[in-house]
Amino acid sequence: MKNLRQQLHNIPEPSMQEKKTKKTLIEFLQAETDLKIVDCGSWFYAWKKGVNKTAQGAIAFRADMDAVSLDGKTVGHFCGHDGHSTILAMTGKKLTGKTTNRDVYLIFQPGEETGEGGAICSTLIKEKGIAEVYGLHNIPGYAKGAILLRKGTFACASTGLRIHMTGSPTHAAYPENGRNPSETLARLILEVENITREFQRQGKIVRMTVIGVEIGSNSYGMSASEGEVRFTVRAEKEAEFESYLKEIRKMAEGMARKGGFTLEMEEIERFPATENHAKEVEKVRGAAQKLGLQTMELSEPMRWSEDFGYYLRECKGAFFGMGDGEEYPQLHTAEYEFPDEIIEDAIMLFFTLAIEERSVLS
Incomplete structure (x- = not known):
């Protein structure tokens, strides 16, 4: 787990240029999982077929792969996308050999920092009849490992205007x-x-x-x-x-x-605004509580933006945060690096949402 995150950390690539990152993740999934890999050019997804043909819709999880350019020159994983991709890849490993009630899709997205990737990859929702989609972001300033929840808007809509x-x-x-x-x-x-x-x-x-x-x-x-x-x-x-x-x-x-x-x-x-659906937020809460994880309610949306909003336009779902620690360096600073300590709980949360939707999420 830590080795994969460090591998990705050492090959940061700007938005829509994530060739080495994509290759590393695909090779890991091919070697370590039984999921089917579908290469879509600038992005890819991993797919696990469910056993219940009458199950209502598929479930999807998304991670971003791109790094941050701090000053137009220095490129690095100063936002934690190396951690997000590691969590999703390791969720695929955790799903290997397990039975799922419905189809599970793991979406590895490029270009989150520029908002391009979400618009491209969210087309998979309609194409595959995905009924629910989930994503997360690590957030400094909150207790390490705490699950940060908010019904309605989690992250604001924004644009640059010249x-x-x-x-x-x-x-x-x-x-x-x-x-x-x-x-x-x-x-x-x-x-x-x-x-x-x-x-x-x-x-x-x-x-x-x-x-x-x-x-x-x-x-x-x-x-x-x-x-x-x-x-x-x-x-x-x-x-x-x-x-x-x-x-x-x-x-x-x-x-x-x-x-x-x-x-x-x-x-x-x-x-776009990342506007959560209330029922799906409660599903995340239920899974977190089953795992004994601390949950916290956000009183206001995050001011920053997330292109996960494109997915939530297409189907129900929820985007949530995971605390890095109260005194942790801020995102988009040279001091920031994803904390490995929160990866395992994040994997288990995704895994619980994917595999136990009937008992945990009813």
């Missing part, structure tokens, strides 16, 4: 002869803050973060003629997210039109 305005150049001594977007972009940032506060006053969980602003050039003789602001925006629920984005877009369009600027807007790395 807003670019182009006016017309002129000599810096005669700014009135050109169109400089700097004032408009500055006011746009303040107006988006106002939109955010209004949504929050209505009790909605939304947030905007300015990621970057670029206006003009380093030529002191020229008035700036184009610029852009980059936001990350997020919200608890998908419907609120759409409404929030619509208001921001509407504001940008109106301000660009009034200032006479050409407007470009682009969404980057969009993630």
Whole structure:
């Protein structure tokens, strides 16, 4: 178990480039399990056939394979996906030789960090008639091994939003002869803050973060003629997210039109809200309690995003957390490495959900 996790840790690969990682996992599953492996190009799944043909739908579990790029250069497993993949692969080993009531699918997904992989792999849900899907994420700041549960939204919807305005150049001594977007972009940032506060006053969980602003050039003789602001925006629920984005877009369009600027807007790395189903959350709780694992309720959704939301659009399921430890290094930092101590309990939780759904989950 630890050897596999370390193998994966030593070959981190960026989103949608997980070739060595995928090869390592497939070779492990071929050597150590009796599951059927289906290679789908950028991703793959392992499949175990159930014995009861009348069982209602299949069950699936998902792990992500990609690593994090901290600064555009340093790539490493600073989010714990090496641990997630190890848990799922070892669940396959645990299932070997066992009887399952219904078909079990283990989905090994690329590109979670960019939100691409979930959209690709979630097509398997309809294709195979999967009725339930489960996934997990390790989370620092909580008791080691604690199972973190939340009905409704577990992780927020989010997207990067690039807003670019182009006016017309002129000599810096005669700014009135050109169109400089700097004032408009500055006011746009303040107006988006106002939109955010209004949504929050209505009790909605939304947030905007300015990621970057670029206006003009380093030529002191020229008035700036184009610029852009980059936001990350997020919200608890998908419907609120759409409404929030619509208001921001509407504001940008109106301000660009009034200032006479050409407007470009682009969404980057969009993630849906990960909205859990209540009954499936209770199934996770039941399995955890059967194993004697501590469970904790989250009062608010995680602000970060997870592309597991694509799966939950297709069928019922639940995404849950597992504590790394209260004082553990934070995700997406150079100090972070997945704690091996929580792997075994995670395997047993997935295994219990897969093999004992009648007794544990009724």
